[in-house]
Amino acid sequence: MTSREDFKQAQHKLLVIPGPIEVTDEVLFANAHPSMSHVSPEFIPVFGDCIRMTRQVLLTKDAQPFLISGSGTLGWDQVSANLVEPGENALVLHTGYFGDSFSDCLQTYGAKVGQLKAPIGGTVDPATIEKALKSKKYKVLTFTHVDTSTGVLSNAKEIAQLVQRVSPSTLVVMDAVCSVASEEINMDDWGLDVVMTASQKGLSTPPGLSIVVASQKAINVFQSRTSPVTSYYASWRKWLPIMKAYEDGNAAYFATPPVNLIYAFHESLRQITKTAPSLEKRFELHRQASKQIKDAAKALGLNQLPVNDSVAANGMTALYYPDGLVASDILPRLGKRGIVVAGGLHTEIKDKYFRIGHMGVTATDQQRGDVNAVIQALQESLAEANLKSA
Amino acid sequence: MTSREDFKQAQHKLLVIPGPIEVTDEVLFANAHPSMSHVSPEFIPVFGDCIRMTRQVLLTKDAQPFLISGSGTLGWDQVSANLVEPGENALVLHTGYFGDSFSDCLQTYGAKVGQLKAPIGGTVDPATIEKALKSKKYKVLTFTHVDTSTGVLSNAKEIAQLVQRVSPSTLVVMDAVCSVASEEINMDDWGLDVVMTASQKGLSTPPGLSIVVASQKAINVFQSRTSPVTSYYASWRKWLPIMKAYEDGNAAYFATPPVNLIYAFHESLRQITKTAPSLEKRFELHRQASKQIKDAAKALGLNQLPVNDSVAANGMTALYYPDGLVASDILPRLGKRGIVVAGGLHTEIKDKYFRIGHMGVTATDQQRGDVNAVIQALQESLAEANLKSA
Numbered sequence: 001m002t003s004r005e006d007f008k009q010a011q012h013k014l015l016v017i018p019g020p021i022e023v024t025d026e027v028l029f030a031n032a033h034p035s036m037s038h039v040s041p042e043f044i045p046v047f048g049d050c051i052r053m054t055r056q057v058l059l060t061k062d063a064q065p066f067l068i069s070g071s072g073t074l075g076w077d078q079v080s081a082n083l084v085e086p087g088e089n090a091l092v093l094h095t096g097y098f099g100d101s102f103s104d105c106l107q108t109y110g111a112k113v114g115q116l117k118a119p120i121g122g123t124v125d126p127a128t129i130e131k132a133l134k135s136k137k138y139k140v141l142t143f144t145h146v147d148t149s150t151g152v153l154s155n156a157k158e159i160a161q162l163v164q165r166v167s168p169s170t171l172v173v174m175d176a177v178c179s180v181a182s183e184e185i186n187m188d189d190w191g192l193d194v195v196m197t198a199s200q201k202g203l204s205t206p207p208g209l210s211i212v213v214a215s216q217k218a219i220n221v222f223q224s225r226t227s228p229v230t231s232y233y234a235s236w237r238k239w240l241p242i243m244k245a246y247e248d249g250n251a252a253y254f255a256t257p258p259v260n261l262i263y264a265f266h267e268s269l270r271q272i273t274k275t276a277p278s279l280e281k282r283f284e285l286h287r288q289a290s291k292q293i294k295d296a297a298k299a300l301g302l303n304q305l306p307v308n309d310s311v312a313a314n315g316m317t318a319l320y321y322p323d324g325l326v327a328s329d330i331l332p333r334l335g336k337r338g339i340v341v342a343g344g345l346h347t348e349i350k351d352k353y354f355r356i357g358h359m360g361v362t363a364t365d366q367q368r369g370d371v372n373a374v375i376q377a378l379q380e381s382l383a384e385a386n387l388k389s390a
Numbered sequence: 391m392t393s394r395e396d397f398k399q400a401q402h403k404l405l406v407i408p409g410p411i412e413v414t415d416e417v418l419f420a421n422a423h424p425s426m427s428h429v430s431p432e433f434i435p436v437f438g439d440c441i442r443m444t445r446q447v448l449l450t451k452d453a454q455p456f457l458i459s460g461s462g463t464l465g466w467d468q469v470s471a472n473l474v475e476p477g478e479n480a481l482v483l484h485t486g487y488f489g490d491s492f493s494d495c496l497q498t499y500g501a502k503v504g505q506l507k508a509p510i511g512g513t514v515d516p517a518t519i520e521k522a523l524k525s526k527k528y529k530v531l532t533f534t535h536v537d538t539s540t541g542v543l544s545n546a547k548e549i550a551q552l553v554q555r556v557s558p559s560t561l562v563v564m565d566a567v568c569s570v571a572s573e574e575i576n577m578d579d580w581g582l583d584v585v586m587t588a589s590q591k592g593l594s595t596p597p598g599l600s601i602v603v604a605s606q607k608a609i610n611v612f613q614s615r616t617s618p619v620t621s622y623y624a625s626w627r628k629w630l631p632i633m634k635a636y637e638d639g640n641a642a643y644f645a646t647p648p649v650n651l652i653y654a655f656h657e658s659l660r661q662i663t664k665t666a667p668s669l670e671k672r673f674e675l676h677r678q679a680s681k682q683i684k685d686a687a688k689a690l691g692l693n694q695l696p697v698n699d700s701v702a703a704n705g706m707t708a709l710y711y712p713d714g715l716v717a718s719d720i721l722p723r724l725g726k727r728g729i730v731v732a733g734g735l736h737t738e739i740k741d742k743y744f745r746i747g748h749m750g751v752t753a754t755d756q757q758r759g760d761v762n763a764v765i766q767a768l769q770e771s772l773a774e775a776n777l778k779s780a
Contacts, residue, residue: 001398001399001400001401002392002396002397002398002399002400003400006392007392007397007422008391008392009391009392009422009423009424010391010392010393010423010424011391011424012424012425012426015424015425015426015427017427019646020425020426020427020428020646020649021425022424022425023425028422028423028424028650029422031421031422031650032397032399032418032419032421032422033399033400033418034399034400034401034402034405034412034418035402035405035410035411035412035413035590035596036402036405036410037405037407037410037730037732038410038597039732040730069459069460069461069464069597069598070459070460070464070623070645071459071623071645071646071647071648072645072646073622073623073644073645073646074459074460074623074645076622076623077621077622077623080622104622105622105623108618108619108620108621108622108625109622198646200425200646200649206425206648206649206650206651207428207459207646207647207648207649207650208459208598208648208650208651228498229498230498230620231467231498231621231623232463232466232467232470232494232495232498232499233460233461233463233464233466233467233495233623233624234623235498253735254463255460255461255462255463255464256409256410256461256462256463256588256590256597257461257597258461258596258597258598258648258651259410259590259596259597260418260421260596260597260598261596261598261648261651340427340430342427342429345643
């Protein structure tokens with residue numbers, strides 16, 4: 001019988017893509033939990049704790065978490081099918097690939113979507129947002145906190161407060177798949193109505209869990225909708241009683257939860273909320289790791305995709321290849337050095353840049369030396385590539 | 391570093407509910423795989439193999455598997471949103487809880503649903519199905535192979551062939567969540583158009599994967615639909631290129647797959663398709679385990695929910711409590727003996743019966759002694775309960 005203390009994950013290349021990310025041995029061990037009934041008295045409080053700890057991570061008192069088997073993408077369906085009725089308007093702030101996808105999803109469920117597109121590497125100008133909000137009644141405004149395709153960080157607080165000032169009935173929906181637990185988020189104070197994320201990024205758990213947290217204001221909007229919910233699997237009518245039951249210590253059934261992954265998520269949330277470093281300190285450590293990597297890249301002559309540091313994520317870095325070099329010059333050389341980064345994703349510039357993730361233990365557990373390993377491999381790979389191309 | 395050979399799952403009560411089920415140490419170890427990129431050259435063939443081995447388990451040459459992060463429930467959305475256009479007719483054969491849910495899902499996406507309800511414990515009479523099929527044009531006919539709520543086994547081959555004879559353009563959709571890899575299924579020979587299942591039952595993997603396999607006929611019907619697909623996350627327009635890419639050895643992105651779970655699924659599929667016992671022998675071992683438990687229950691004076699053995703599942707057993715005894719007399723006593731079974735689920739008789747699962751290693755690995763342990767605990771628990779109530 002392998003104990004939690006004994007379990008050590010297999011050796012592997014360092015995974016520094018913007019998700020999935022490196023996770024701890026304890027989280028993986030929890031993912032290897034023996035099979036358990038999803039309605040057993042042992043499992044119910046584990047699920048309930050996950051709901052409660054998810055609130056803690058987002059600094060919200062009473063927003064409603066939905067923890068559902070699925071990818072982060074499913075969060076868009078939850079928002080589109082529950083909060084927007086067919087024919088209603090949605091305003092999507094676009095800072096990369098994920099704005100297009102969210103728009104596509106909203107339209108699938110009947111929303112009329114207006115997009116405000118930022119130039120690549122930038123964010124949408126607040127004056128432009130204000131003008132749009134004044135021109136029409138929008139049911140929701142959505143934005144991507146960190147767009148995984150560009151590494152652009154939006155100013156969540158500023159956007160939320162702008163919406164409250166100009167169009168207080170519009171719900172503020174934040175796609176935070178690539179920011180929860182790596183970027184500061186203060187859901188209640190900032191006035192965010194929906195925060196949607198997934199397990200495999202800052203939350204440091206394997207992929208497979210869609211995590212959506214809805215303010216009571218959003219829940220009220222949902223409860224008072226007049227047309228039927230337009231999805232079955234993503235319907236909060238089905239899930240709300242389930243989440244309430246588990247949090248109250250009872251089991252209820254709509255679909256089988258991903259039991260093992262819930263154990264893993266529980267372990268990661270426990271580490272994040274109940275062990276050092278504190279949540280605040282974690283954000284600070286992500287900022288530090290980010291600065292180290294961005295400074296090193298700059299010193300190597302690499303330009304980052306975000307137009308400046310104030311709109312650059314702290315959990316990932318997107319870098320253009322230097323002139324004359326392409327993906328095949330850099331990524332395989334990093335790979336040979338045991339470092340796995342990600343290629344480009346934004347369709348317009350896909351082959352011109354690459355992405356480094358620095359979330360979770362890579363940023364918070366400095367003993368691991370991940371950040372230095374990444375920087376060193378980057379230096380060596382670039383030097384080698386330049387030599388070859390010279 | 392814990393090796394695959396060293397890893398042994400923690401001691402725990404024997405889980406014999408109709409899913410999740412007991413899984414092997416190797417499958418759990420695979421679920422604790424270090425984090426990997428979902429687009430890495432190491433992971434792509436693992437995903438591709440899962441697609442290929444899923445076909446093998448269902449004995450289909452060219453049907454298209456969809457392996458998507460989600461619960462089994464998501465399979466209903468896939469069928470309803472991709473194969474049925476709003477306003478089209480669906481005929482649902484109802485043998486328990488899951489017929490109602492599938493109907494609910496179909497209606498959510500705009501189908502007009504007709505239900506044929508079997509009496510509790512029975513299946514729908516073929517003559518009734520034939521009459522319904524002749525009365526109206528149905529886009530799909532759906533049935534539950536093993537209804538997890540009742541343990542009723544439908545005759546899949548008979549239903550499929552009836553539909554082909556009477557209404558060949560109607561797609562035959564089988565909800566096989568509780569039957570794949572525990573009941574014989576011959577997808578191509580029987581003429582099933584869609585088989586939908588999940589990872590946590592006969593496929594012996596933790597929960598979190600929706601597995602839907604669509605015949606080329608079904609794919610053609612999907613491709614020629616005239617209205618847009620009515621779901622985003624469940625849209626085959628999104629997923630079909632992804633599945634084809636991974637099977638061809640390339641990566642593509644729509645949503646992050648549940649990487650660790652795919653490793654676990656791969657290991658389980660490997661055990662099922664590439665190690666002894668053979669698939670056929672596995673079905674035989676499930677029939678044997680089922681007979682042992684059903685015979686023992688009969689000897690104890692317990693009546694099963696299915697009206698006779700020919701409509702009783704081989705992967706689970708549903709038993710009425712004996713007169714004068716209730717759930718609290720039996721289930722806690724089994725629990726004290728280390729055996730976890732499930733209560734009732736069918737809304738009309740929820741408190742009158744309980745369910746025992748005997749899928750996967752519990753049936754196929756006789757060395758474990760699971761079946762005997764269940765029978766012995768049942769004998770002891772009943773004796774103790776009778777003594778107490780006497």
